Amino acid sequence: MFNTRNRRFGVGIAAVAATAALVLTGCSGSSDSGGDAGGDGEAVTITMLPKNLGNPYFDTSSAGAEEAVDEFGGVFEEVGPSEATPTSQVTYIQTAAQQGADALVVSANDPEAICDALDEASSAGVKIVTFDSDTNPECRDLFINQATAEGIAQVQVDLITEQIGDEGQIAVLSASANATNQNAWIEMMEEELAANHPDVELVEVAYGDDDDQTSFDKTAALLQTYPDLKGIVSPTTVGIAAAARYLSTSEYKGEVALTGLGTPNQMREYVEDGTVEAFALWNPADLGYLAAFAADALATGAIEGAEGDSFEAGKLGTYEVGADGVVLLGDPYVFDAENIGDFDF
Numbered sequence: 001m002f003n004t005r006n007r008r009f010g011v012g013i014a015a016v017a018a019t020a021a022l023v024l025t026g027c028s029g030s031s032d033s034g035g036d037a038g039g040d041g042e043a044v045t046i047t048m049l050p051k052n053l054g055n056p057y058f059d060t061s062s063a064g065a066e067e068a069v070d071e072f073g074g075v076f077e078e079v080g081p082s083e084a085t086p087t088s089q090v091t092y093i094q095t096a097a098q099q100g101a102d103a104l105v106v107s108a109n110d111p112e113a114i115c116d117a118l119d120e121a122s123s124a125g126v127k128i129v130t131f132d133s134d135t136n137p138e139c140r141d142l143f144i145n146q147a148t149a150e151g152i153a154q155v156q157v158d159l160i161t162e163q164i165g166d167e168g169q170i171a172v173l174s175a176s177a178n179a180t181n182q183n184a185w186i187e188m189m190e191e192e193l194a195a196n197h198p199d200v201e202l203v204e205v206a207y208g209d210d211d212d213q214t215s216f217d218k219t220a221a222l223l224q225t226y227p228d229l230k231g232i233v234s235p236t237t238v239g240i241a242a243a244a245r246y247l248s249t250s251e252y253k254g255e256v257a258l259t260g261l262g263t264p265n266q267m268r269e270y271v272e273d274g275t276v277e278a279f280a281l282w283n284p285a286d287l288g289y290l291a292a293f294a295a296d297a298l299a300t301g302a303i304e305g306a307e308g309d310s311f312e313a314g315k316l317g318t319y320e321v322g323a324d325g326v327v328l329l330g331d332p333y334v335f336d337a338e339n340i341g342d343f344d345f
Contacts, residue, residue, distance in 0.1 A: 035072035036300060044074040044299045046292055047096040049106040051084040051133065056265065056345035058107065061132065061288030065105060068292035071314050076292075077101075086110035090117045097121035103295035105288075106140075107132040115139040127298035131291040132284075141298055141305040142325045144291040146282040147332045149181070152235070153188035155280045155332045156260060157197070160231045163257035163277055167199035168230035171222045173243055173260075175210040175236040185235050203229070208239045215242035223252055234260035240279060244270035264335055264343040271340050278336040284345060287329055290316055294327055 035044050048065050050058035062078050069076035079096070081088035086109050094117055096104050104126050108114055111134065118128050118139045131144040160170055172189070174182045186205060193200055203226055208215030215238055223229060234240035240260040244267065247253050253275055262279045270276045290313050297303045297311035309321040319327050335343070 035074050035296060044069075044072070044102045044296050045100070046074050046076050046295050046299075047092075047101040047104050048076065048078040048080075048288070048292075049089055049092050049096070049104060050078070050080050051107045051109050052082060052088075053078070053080045054082065055084075057263070057284055060343065060345045061107075061284040061291075064285035064288030065292040066288075067285075068289045068314060069296075072293070072296050074292075074296060084109045086113040089114050093117040093121050097124040097126050101126055102299040103127040103129060105129045105131060105291045105295050106135075108135045109133070111135050127295055129291050129295045129298065131287055137324050140325070142294050142321065142327055144287060144294060145326050145328050146284075146287050147330070148328065149184050150188055151331050152261070152280070153185045154192060155334065156185070156233050156235060157189050157192045159259040159278055159280060159334070160233050160257060161193075161197050161200055163259060164200070164230040166197060169201045169203045169226055169228050170231040170233060171203055171226065171229060172205040173215060173218055173222070173232055173234040173236075173239045174205055174207050175239065177207050179210075179236075182235055189233070208234075208236070208242065210236055210238045212238055212242045215239040216246050219243040219246040223250075223256065229256055231257035231259070234258070234262075236260070237262050237266060240276075241266040241270075244275050248273060248275040261332075262335075263345055264340050265345060267335065268340050271335070271337050278334050280332040280334050282329065283333040283343075285343075286316060286333070289314065290319065290327070290329055294319070 046069050048062050050062060066076045079092045089109055093114060097120060104121060108130055115136055122128055128140040129142045130140045132146060134143040172186055174186060190202060193202055206218045206222055208218045232243055234243050240262040243258050247256060247258055248270055258276050259279050261281055263281060267276060267279055293313035298305055303309035303311050305321060305325050307321055307323055310318055313319050321327055
């Protein structure tokens with residue numbers, strides 16, 4: 001489902017197999033989006049509302065959405081606040097409804113604070129698609145989910161085991177000890193390692209509290225405590241950047257593998273200098289692209305947003321709506337030396 005720059009990894013745990021069923025190619029019930037909301041020749045109008053403007057991540061997702069809208073012949077507009085506060089998106093939602101937008105694509109700053117405004121827009125005929133950050137499901141038609149927890153855990157296991165030859169000691173450098181998403185990913189990683197990588201030993205889960213200096217110091221402590229350590233997985237953007245900074249100027253550079261979740265702008269220098277071979281996140285351009293095609297499919301009546309509905313999403317192929325109106329983009333995106341220069345977020 002990704003472009004040719006993306007390296008895909010197999011998914012080996014049952015939960016991912018279940019969610020992968022949401023992404024289907026060539027479904028017999030699929031429909032083509034026409035870019036014509038009412039069948040009267042008028043172009044579909046799509047309003048993109050990220051959490052805030054001037055954010056490189058959302059600049060990338062909006063560029064993907066605009067590319068999609070150009071392809072299906074719609075009209076694209078991006079609006080948004082300068083700061084990502086809970087209620088800062090409300091006036092933009094109201095304005096989009098007043099101006100008669102056919103669809104609104106929004107990354108929610110708060111799951112509840114914008115629901116009343118979204119309900120009003122929906123009552124005015126605006127189709128509501130969330131992406132990246134969801135609202136209460138009752139407040140939108142579809143949510144474009146960038147990746148599942150299972151997929152995020154799996155890709156990190158795949159990356160680290162590949163980089164260390166599937167044997168040896170590894171450690172995890174996480175955020176805080178009570179970070180719900182981090183802990184869920186780590187638990188799934190532990191299960192996958194135990195089931196399919198018997199020669200890989202997870203010796204410690206350390207916590208950098210999503211603080212740069214603390215994460216830097218924890219990296220040093222791990223390497224001193226475990227002289228045979230072959231790899232570190234950091235499922236947090238702060239942690240992986242701090243760990244890379246430490247490794248890049250130490251004797252461990254090129255000897256200890258590092259992977260996890262990061263952004264290209266954080267990690268570019270460490271990939272280019274050989275400190276890090278590859279890491280993962282997701283491609284926000286593809287996320288915005290898919291969200292725009294989903295909005296068009298709703299606006300044109302190609303789908304209603306019900307479970308089992310399917311629609312075409314240009315170069316990404318055919319997608320199916322899953323339970324609770326969720327459409328899964330797919331596996332996390334892997335960044336490496338071959339593609340990292342193509343991204344700016």
